[in-house]
Amino acid sequence: MAVQRRGHVKTADTSSIEKKIKRGIVQRQSAPHRRYSVPLLLVLIGTFIGILVWLYTKWSNDNTDALVSKGEILTQPRVFTVHCSEDYQKYKHFPGCTPTKCGRAVTDSVVTTAEAQILKRIAERALELGGSDGGASILDLHSGALSMGKKFVNIYRYFSNQIRHIFTEEDFELYREVRGRIQKAIAETFGLEPSKLYLTKPTFFSRINSTSAKTTHDEYWHPHIDKVTYGSFDYTSLLYLTDYDVDFGGGRFIFMDPNSNRTVEPRTGRVSFFSSGSENLHRVEKVAWGTRYAITVSFTCDPDYAIADPSFP
Ligand SMILES: O=C(O)CCC(=O)C(=O)O
Numbered sequence: 001m002a003v004q005r006r007g008h009v010k011t012a013d014t015s016s017i018e019k020k021i022k023r024g025i026v027q028r029q030s031a032p033h034r035r036y037s038v039p040l041l042l043v044l045i046g047t048f049i050g051i052l053v054w055l056y057t058k059w060s061n062d063n064t065d066a067l068v069s070k071g072e073i074l075t076q077p078r079v080f081t082v083h084c085s086e087d088y089q090k091y092k093h094f095p096g097c098t099p100t101k102c103g104r105a106v107t108d109s110v111v112t113t114a115e116a117q118i119l120k121r122i123a124e125r126a127l128e129l130g131g132s133d134g135g136a137s138i139l140d141l142h143s144g145a146l147s148m149g150k151k152f153v154n155i156y157r158y159f160s161n162q163i164r165h166i167f168t169e170e171d172f173e174l175y176r177e178v179r180g181r182i183q184k185a186i187a188e189t190f191g192l193e194p195s196k197l198y199l200t201k202p203t204f205f206s207r208i209n210s211t212s213a214k215t216t217h218d219e220y221w222h223p224h225i226d227k228v229t230y231g232s233f234d235y236t237s238l239l240y241l242t243d244y245d246v247d248f249g250g251g252r253f254i255f256m257d258p259n260s261n262r263t264v265e266p267r268t269g270r271v272s273f274f275s276s277g278s279e280n281l282h283r284v285e286k287v288a289w290g291t292r293y294a295i296t297v298s299f300t301c302d303p304d305y306a307i308a309d310p311s312f313p
């Protein structure tokens with residue numbers, strides 16, 4: 001009995017030990033699997049998220065290439081020619097001016113950074129007296145139009161007593177000088193007679209921030225063709241007064257070509273100019289943060305639509 005009891009106890013001990021050993025083996029066998037499964041899962045999830053992010057970036061950028069990025073400094077105009085649209089045929093032809101060679105160009109050597117900073121301060125001074133309730137405000141030195149709330153006022157009339165504290169004679173001189181240089185660069189690039197190009201309206205400073213639009217005037221981001229929108233435009237130029245990715249995010253200028261988008265990243269003193277027809281459909285990306293300043297300086301070939309340089313009233 002005793003032997004049997006001992007034997008029974010021994011059997012029970014043995015089987016529990018065997019079980020433990022087996023469990024140990026199973027645990028040892030399964031341990032590497034468990035050790036690797038969590039990191040492996042994380043790698044798989046990470047890869048999956050990576051693919052999703054890549055797909056989203058590719059999709060949202062929609063084939064977007066930088067024509068000129070902020071980091072580059074162009075000492076010569078970078079010129080891209082494109083076929084002229086038929087838009088100009090609907091208007092009177094002015095030999096030596098009406099676009100026959102169309103395209104776009106960007107240069108950093110026409111306006112200095114210091115000049116652009118002075119021009120930016122003109123816009124800042126005037127716009128802090130008014131400004132749109134929405135994200136886009138303008139100041140037109142020619143007509144005097146200044147965004148104010150949901151409307152516009154005439155800065156020369158509205159602030160008539162203070163106007164000589166807002167602007168100086170030198171401000172207007174610099175504006176004229178810069179306009180002349182841009183006109184020359186356009187004429188050289190497109191093979192035009194500079195004197196056959198005239199300043200036209202609207203020509204204006206713009207200030208854009210990320211505040212949501214309150215009226216349609218604030219909706220600057222829509223694709224458009226300047227010749228269709230403004231009629232008299234034959235050549236559009238843009239002078240940038242702030243830096244993309246430093247002073248503001250978003251806000252890149254986008255040429256919308258049939259199969260791709262090409263961006264110009266604003267940089268203080270950078271001038272971009274292009275023929276105004278539908279060969280240069282474009283839009284401005286929404287500004288995500290910060291404040292973007294620019295000047296739209298427009299030119300026509302039709303002397304009937306010419307305007308004089310701005311001056312004190
Ligand atoms: O500010 C810009 O970059 C472009 C503005 C524009 O498209 C325009 O004034 O017609």
Ligand SMILES: [Fe+2]
Nearest residue numbers: 224225226282
């Ligand atoms: Fe435009």
